[in-house]
Amino acid sequence: xxxxxxxxxxxxxxxxxSLLTFTVFVLAxxxxxxxxxxQEYSLVRGGxxxxxxxxxxxxxxxxxxxxFVSAIRNTxxxxxxxxxxNILIGLILASLIQPLSNWLRTFFRAAYxxxxxxxxxxxxxxxxxxxxxxxxxxxxxLRLVGLPPVRWLSDPDIALGSVTLSAVLTVPATAVVLFxxxxxxxxxxxxxxxxxxxxxxxxxxxxxxxxxxxxxTLYLVVIYTIASFExxxxxxxxxxxxxxxSTQTIVTQIYNNGFKDLNFGVASAQAFVLFVMIAAVxxxxxxxxxxxxxx
Amino acid sequence: MDKRVSILIRMAGAMSVLLSACAAPVAPTAPAxxxxxxxTEASAPAATQAPAxxxxxxxTPKGGLRKSNSGxxxxxxxWVLGYTPGNQFANPFDLAIAQFEADNPDxxxxxxxxxPNDEGFTKLTTALQSGQGIDVLRLPSDxxxxxxxxxxxAPIDDxxxxxxxxxxxxNTLEAVRLKDGKAxxxxxxxxxxxxxxxxxVFQEAGVELPSKDWTWEEFVExxxxxxxxxxxxxxxYGFSGFIDPGVINxxxxxxxxxxxxxxxxxxxxxxxxxxxxxxxxxxxELALVHKVTxxxxxxxxxxxxxxxxxxKQYGMIVDATGFSPQLKADKINFAIYPLPSVNGNRITxxxxxxxxxxxxxxxxxxxxxxxxxxxxTSAEVQxxxxxxxxxxTGFYLAPAARKSVKVAPPLDQFLPMLDYMWITPLTxxxxxxTRLIHPEYQNIIFGxxxxxxxxxxxxxxxxSLIAGQ
Numbered sequence: 206x207x208x209x210x211x212x213x214x215x216x217x218x219x220x221x222x223s224l225l226t227f228t229v230f231v232l233a234x235x236x237x238x239x240x241x242x243x244q245e246y247s248l249v250r251g252g253x254x255x256x257x258x259x260x261x262x263x264x265x266x267x268x269x270x271x272x273f274v275s276a277i278r279n280t281x282x283x284x285x286x287x288x289x290x291n292i293l294i295g296l297i298l299a300s301l302i303q304p305l306s307n308w309l310r311t312f313f314r315a316a317y318x319x320x321x322x323x324x325x326x327x328x329x330x331x332x333x334x335x336x337x338x339x340x341x342x343x344x345x346x347l348r349l350v351g352l353p354p355v356r357w358l359s360d361p362d363i364a365l366g367s368v369t370l371s372a373v374l375t376v377p378a379t380a381v382v383l384f385x386x387x388x389x390x391x392x393x394x395x396x397x398x399x400x401x402x403x404x405x406x407x408x409x410x411x412x413x414x415x416x417x418x419x420x421x422t423l424y425l426v427v428i429y430t431i432a433s434f435e436x437x438x439x440x441x442x443x444x445x446x447x448x449x450x451s452t453q454t455i456v457t458q459i460y461n462n463g464f465k466d467l468n469f470g471v472a473s474a475q476a477f478v479l480f481v482m483i484a485a486v487x488x489x490x491x492x493x494x495x496x497x498x499x500x
Numbered sequence: 501m502d503k504r505v506s507i508l509i510r511m512a513g514a515m516s517v518l519l520s521a522c523a524a525p526v527a528p529t530a531p532a533x534x535x536x537x538x539x540t541e542a543s544a545p546a547a548t549q550a551p552a553x554x555x556x557x558x559x560t561p562k563g564g565l566r567k568s569n570s571g572x573x574x575x576x577x578x579w580v581l582g583y584t585p586g587n588q589f590a591n592p593f594d595l596a597i598a599q600f601e602a603d604n605p606d607x608x609x610x611x612x613x614x615x616p617n618d619e620g621f622t623k624l625t626t627a628l629q630s631g632q633g634i635d636v637l638r639l640p641s642d643x644x645x646x647x648x649x650x651x652x653x654a655p656i657d658d659x660x661x662x663x664x665x666x667x668x669x670x671n672t673l674e675a676v677r678l679k680d681g682k683a684x685x686x687x688x689x690x691x692x693x694x695x696x697x698x699x700x701v702f703q704e705a706g707v708e709l710p711s712k713d714w715t716w717e718e719f720v721e722x723x724x725x726x727x728x729x730x731x732x733x734x735x736x737y738g739f740s741g742f743i744d745p746g747v748i749n750x751x752x753x754x755x756x757x758x759x760x761x762x763x764x765x766x767x768x769x770x771x772x773x774x775x776x777x778x779x780x781x782x783x784x785e786l787a788l789v790h791k792v793t794x795x796x797x798x799x800x801x802x803x804x805x806x807x808x809x810x811x812k813q814y815g816m817i818v819d820a821t822g823f824s825p826q827l828k829a830d831k832i833n834f835a836i837y838p839l840p841s842v843n844g845n846r847i848t849x850x851x852x853x854x855x856x857x858x859x860x861x862x863x864x865x866x867x868x869x870x871x872x873x874x875x876x877t878s879a880e881v882q883x884x885x886x887x888x889x890x891x892x893t894g895f896y897l898a899p900a901a902r903k904s905v906k907v908a909p910p911l912d913q914f915l916p917m918l919d920y921m922w923i924t925p926l927t928x929x930x931x932x933x934t935r936l937i938h939p940e941y942q943n944i945i946f947g948x949x950x951x952x953x954x955x956x957x958x959x960x961x962x963x964s965l966i967a968g969q
Contacts, residue, residue, distance in 0.1 A: 248629040249650050269936050270958055337804075338795035339735070339813070359796035361948055446744040448799050449943040464622045466932060 242473035261474040276453040283369050284433035290373040291429050295380020303388045314382055321378035329442030332371035364448040368439060380425050387421040388414060423494040427487050434483050455479045559602035565875045566603040572868035573606040579637040583613030588825050591890040599884040600875055628652050634858045635869045641852040644685055645928045648678045654859045655682035659870040672852050672901040675923055685854035686877040687901030691820045692850035692917045693749055699833040701726055701815040712837055719840035723792035726815030738792035741818040742802040745938040749818050752849040754779035756842045764925050769962035772955040780944050780951035788947045798945040821898035824910045828892045836913040848917045851924050879904040929965040936962055
């Protein structure tokens with residue numbers, strides 16, 4: 206151990222700034238928020254422990270007509286559809302641009318990456334315009350083909366679907382680029398051997414490409430799941446006043462309790478429910494998608 | 501010269517010409533402003549959000565309420581709801597502060613604007629709770645109780661003169677008496693809701709202006725006539741309004757069902773009654789049966805409602821007083837009507853605009869802050885900021901809470917409504933209560949739930965909130 210420290214100890218100074226930043230700005234607030242989730246907290250008076258100690262967690266689920274339960278259900282539906290669609294769309298687009306020339310591949314990668322560097326608020330506002338029931342582009346297209354207008358963002362039965370659709374139709378930039386990079390690193394010999402054995406393009410894609418990019422798929426599934434669980438800006442911009450409870454998500458509830466009502470205890474409790482859900486889902490995904498393949 | 505180099509040089513030349521053509525023109529040098537005497541020099545308050553705030557003209561001292569006798573020297577931080585440099589709230593405040601500073605050369609007033617939404621109120625609350633950065637604040641009445649509950653606001657009783665008490669409308673002063681019988685803010689103005697009529701749409705549709713004593717049936721008939729399709733296919737709707745947890749613009753249109761329809765009756769939730777359900781059902785029929793509202797009515801953004809009215813897509817909307825100066829400044833052809841009556845019941849919902857002083861142990865500073873608040877809610881401030889190009893109605897953007905203030909058009913159209921204006925309850929539970937009601941209210945309008953069932957469902961929790969549990 207002493208020899209290890211003498212030999213490698215100095216190298217830890219390089220990660221010290223990141224470690225300090227992480228501790229001060231991430232770890233400490235998270236621990237503090239966990240403590241606050243068992244308190245009634247006021248910016249003026251500080252925190253006092255609630256009784257029973259789990260009271261904030263019960264309140265989180267029961268207040269405002271149990272909207273948090275609806276928010277969890279909405280978040281799960283949104284996550285299921287957006288993660289599945291984003292992975293599939295990313296995979297298909299990356300597969301389509303992979304056989305192209307270097308120049309075209311670079312062009313498409315850059316083009317598809319644009320949404321990742323565009324403000325989420327701008328994207329949300331654009332979709333809010335597209336789905337506007339009165340003068341939106343979507344209803345304009347429907348009118349052109351003689352269909353009646355749809356209340357995309359004002360019908361409780363379809364508002365969540367519209368928001369989900371907007372997320373699905375926005376190109377999954379990170380997925381396209383990472384899948385494309387992963388596909389590019391697969392040795393060509395595998396494809397040549399399969400081709401000699403008579404495998405067609407679809408078979409080569411299914412039996413070589415898809416298994417060999419499994420680790421990338423796992424990474425993307427996890428980060429897209431986390432991002433979907435934390436959906437907020439899109440909802441906040443597209444349906445700021447809500448549509449009944451049909452567009453409430455976990456993070457909008459955390460925001461409402463924390464920043465509208467300054468009810469930090471309940472907001473922190475809801476944040477930890479979210480944390481547990483994300484951790485549980487990520488663990489399941491790691492188990493289901495872990496890859497033993499190396500090349 | 502190499503041909504490629506030559507082409508490059510020519511391209512660079514062309515680009516430089518293009519770029520210089522695209523650049524913003526150089527502004528002509530403004531003539532030097534006349535030098536004001538050093539003692540009376542008053543510059544515009546520091547713009548807190550954008551550097552392009554219009555410069556308030558230099559003012560000269562006038563005395564009266566404008567002069568603080570506190571002896572305070574230093575800065576007062578004034579937070580103003582809705583203030584953004586250059587907007588309808590900014591110019592009147594800039595001009596008024598310029599005058600106050602002219603009368604009090606030792607006092608510098610810094611204005612900070614905050615938007616009338618959740619972010620704005622969070623910013624305000626956090627600054628107020630931190631005990632730094634706010635001395636005087638303009639806020640709506642429904643936000644006051646929570647601040648008073650946390651002892652963040654100073655009571656004004658020690659500073660109220662007999663003249664103030666005689667001048668301020670008694671019900672507004674009574675409304676801000678929240679704890680121990682003390683008054684906690686200077687009433688600035690009263691903000692009732694009215695029905696805005698776009699007269700161009702009326703003319704286009706060939707609809708006669710109804711009587712201002714109109715009934716619900718007449719209102720619905722008018723809205724139906726104003727719902728039509730233009731030759732270019734554009735759909736015009738008879739009525740719209742903004743619906744959000746934070747606003748009550750539309751509530752008067754169903755609370756007029758019966759005098760018993762109020763959110764809190766005898767300390768209990770009051771919307772779970774048959775009369776309230778009947779009013780809600782009747783209101784929802786505007787969208788569900790009469791189809792006089794836009795398809796996204798119930799979840800529209802405020803800007804879309806207001807923009808639709810200005811762009812002649814809606815014949816009528818319901819909104820508060822503050823929209824009328826905007827319309828006047830934009831030269832929109834409009835009229836303001838009271839909300840229609842039902843069974844002879846007439847009501848308009850509204851709130852009181854207030855100026856409060858943050859609690860502090862510095863009594864000299866508190867006195868100066870109170871003096872500023874008194875001036876900003878007085879008739880003198882309207883004398884200093886009369887109607888003009890930059891302040892359409894003068895300082896007051898709503899009918900004043902003092903008898904001595906002269907109300908400028910078009911705000912005078914709201915004056916008859918003040919007699920029957922219902923003020924939102926000043927209780928700390930109010931924001932949570934509206935959050936609880938909002939989704940059910942929306943679902944009623946969308947036709948997804950029965951009004952009676954929806955209100956009965958939330959009644960137990962509403963009662964808990966009202967009881968402060």
